[in-house]
Amino acid sequence: MLAVPQLTIDLAALQANYRLLRDKAKPAEAGAGIKANGYGLGTAAIATALHEAGCNTFFAAHFSEVLHARKAVAGVTIACMHGVTESEGAEALAHTITPVLNSLGAIEDWAKLARTKATKLPAFIHLDTGMNRLGLPPDEQERLIADPHRLDGIEIKAWISHLACSEEFDNPMTTVQRDRFKSLLRHLPPAPASLCNSSGIFWGKDYVFDLVRPGVALYGVNPTPQKPNPMQGVIELKAPILQIREAEAPMTIGYDATHRVTGKTRIATLALGYADGYPRSLSGKGQVKIGDCLAPVVGRVSMDLLTVDVGGVPETVAHPGAMAIVIGAHRPVDTVAAEAGTIGYEILTGLGARFQRRYLPMGRA
Secondary structure (H helix, E strand, O other): OOOOOEEEEEHHHHHHHHHHHHHHHOOOEEOEEOHHHHHOOOHHHHHHHHHHOOOOEEEEOOHHHHHHHHHHOOOOEEEEOOOOOHHHHHHHHHOOEEEEEOOHHHHHHHHHHHHHHOOOEEEEEEEOOOOOOOOEOHHHHHHHHHOHHHHOOEEEEEEEOOOOOOOOOOOOHHHHHHHHHHHHHHOOOOOOEEOOOOHHHHHOHHHHOOEEOOOHHHHOOOOOOOOOOOOOOOEEEEEEEEEEEEEEOOOEEOHHHOEEOOOEEEEEEEOOOHHHOOOHHHOOOOEEEEOOEEEEEOOOOOOOOEEEEOOOOOOOOOOOOOEEEEEEOOEOHHHHHHHHOOOHHHHHHOOOOOOEEEEEOOOOO
């Protein structure tokens, strides 16, 4: 009997999502965000599948992440969104890692390294257009425009910026950021440009520029929250039933006795908890699917265990060893996230390390 949760990752669905976004963004190139361990699903498998689907530009956050991705895929551009420190420069060159330069200081350091190598070194340069997080702020943008020789020695792979409110299709900030970006590009040396994340792609051709950087939509999260999800689900999370017990009023279930039984029922205990990334805020919310039946979550989500009411599920279906689908077609990532009061990004990237992971085969390129 399987006693640990099982996470199934559908690589063919991942590839189909990539192709949908790529086709939507044409003629722009479509890269892919694979940070946070491939959004929780495994960097190596995710990068390999996306490369097989035609992706040749990848973005991760930390230097350790891009090195891990490089082991999986060769001959592609892998960008480090947080940049490369002076001490990481030699290793970045050895593994052909491309930094995203977020400040004038970072530009100066990379240009200095280029001079020591007597060659041009590739980099993406991040221009902040309103996120106020990473990227050259307005004062540094003005100084760069005034002295473009700061870029000597740097091969600009693309000017990039990042959208703050692209999931909100009635929010004018996306258009404001696009216009700021266009204005900056007119004063800077010519190079490809990249603005759009997953949702940005759906704003239309005037936003996609030369390169798009989809992330969470690749993994099945809806990039158009006000409309039906155009993406395929990529994950299914199952948890085994460890035990079933009879319960009747006035018994209570779990920590803090938050659920009180009314009448007679059966309670199934599943091997899944918040240590596996199933948020405690989902206590007493949602349903799992056992066979063709739905069973409500009752009581607190604890570290390793989850309890559900299977009083309405036949004993031939709900029994120790049977698997309950916690996230899947009946309850996609977006639904679980909404119930938890969070976003799909957090659900995906919080998926734990204790799962038995199973990858469904890739589709045909």
